Amino acid sequence: xxxxxxxxxxxxxxxxxxxxxxxxxxxxxxxxxxxxxxxxxxxxxxxxxxxxxxxxxxxxxxxxxxxxxxxxxxxxxxxxxxxxxxxxxxxxxxxxxxxxxxxxxxxxxxxxxxxxxxxxxxxxxxxxxxxxxxxxxxxxxxxxxxxxxxxxxxxxxxxx
Amino acid sequence: xxxxxxxxxxxxxxxxxxxxxxxxxxxxxxxxxxxxxxxxxxxxxxxxxxxxxxxxxxxxxxxxxxxxxxxxxxxxxxxxxxxxxxxxxxxxxxxxxxxxxxxxxxxxxxxxxxxxxxxxxxxxxxxxxxxxxxxxxxxxxxxxxxxxxxxxxxxxxxxxxxxxxxxxxxxxxxxxxxxxxxxxxxxxxxxxxxxxxxxxxxxxxxxxxxxxxxx
Numbered sequence: 001x002x003x004x005x006x007x008x009x010x011x012x013x014x015x016x017x018x019x020x021x022x023x024x025x026x027x028x029x030x031x032x033x034x035x036x037x038x039x040x041x042x043x044x045x046x047x048x049x050x051x052x053x054x055x056x057x058x059x060x061x062x063x064x065x066x067x068x069x070x071x072x073x074x075x076x077x078x079x080x081x082x083x084x085x086x087x088x089x090x091x092x093x094x095x096x097x098x099x100x101x102x103x104x105x106x107x108x109x110x111x112x113x114x115x116x117x118x119x120x121x122x123x124x125x126x127x128x129x130x131x132x133x134x135x136x137x138x139x140x141x142x143x144x145x146x147x148x149x150x151x152x153x154x155x156x157x158x159x160x
Numbered sequence: 161x162x163x164x165x166x167x168x169x170x171x172x173x174x175x176x177x178x179x180x181x182x183x184x185x186x187x188x189x190x191x192x193x194x195x196x197x198x199x200x201x202x203x204x205x206x207x208x209x210x211x212x213x214x215x216x217x218x219x220x221x222x223x224x225x226x227x228x229x230x231x232x233x234x235x236x237x238x239x240x241x242x243x244x245x246x247x248x249x250x251x252x253x254x255x256x257x258x259x260x261x262x263x264x265x266x267x268x269x270x271x272x273x274x275x276x277x278x279x280x281x282x283x284x285x286x287x288x289x290x291x292x293x294x295x296x297x298x299x300x301x302x303x304x305x306x307x308x309x310x311x312x313x314x315x316x317x318x319x320x321x322x323x324x325x326x327x328x329x330x331x332x333x334x335x336x337x338x339x340x341x342x343x344x345x346x347x348x349x350x351x352x353x354x355x356x357x358x359x360x361x362x363x364x365x366x367x368x369x370x371x372x373x374x375x
Contacts, residue, residue, distance in 0.1 A: 034323060035328065037309045050184050051181055051184070054213070058177060
């Protein structure tokens, strides 16, 4: 036996007495269909492949941090050496009476030259390497290059 | 997402990458809908999506994402910008090698996607001729769905992208305007016009009663 079903939407379609309601219903019908049409699905292994790339990315970040730490250690070491050279050694080997009268900064620069000369004599005597202002400049410039290279490398790795 | 954005970000920063998978699973399909509207090709769209997820991961781990907006909104901004960049790269590559690849796209040679966002209009009768609008007594729901699908797939990208952001990515008008750098009124107007034109096409072919059978 055929069942008679009477739903509210049939009521609208038969009598058409609620234009505003119809309008809303059509709007929501269109909204649902627009959504269905716009939907896309990624391939089944997308998440798996994505997470593999994320793990690689994480490993890269770890390596970057290591490189960063090494660079910081090298730069820190050089800075410490420079401070020792400029302040520590002059203080260690004493300051002359005349130096004290010309102010602290001129004392440091004067004594830095003296300290470098003293260090140069020491390295020449013991290692056979002449250590002077030029050598120091080369060392500083090299460390700056190392620092810049490591930063640039990091940036490039992130970009590609 | 069952976990809040903050909890997910905290977990990722503590080294728990499985939390990132929650984001991937939640947003991948919705974001693909957006990239597909710009890049058309599934392969290019999935590549773009992977690139976007990596950018998001880096932003989270580097602390660049400051939770000023929702994580999903921030991600869709990345997706949109990456897709536009990739579109520009692919366009120049494709046009220089072979032009057949872009025949399916409604972009014209030399067009700029962003500029077109400002110039786009749905011409009044542009879509009417495309469909047979003569009234038929017998209709099927699949026929209506087919017309809607054809319409959505044939409207200019500057409309379909906004519709995707609104209907699929669940972005507000304000968020869409911010991502696309368009005035709020333009965004609202485009959504209204695109939908209204579709309604007009459907109602020319079918009566309200016929459509309401399927509601």
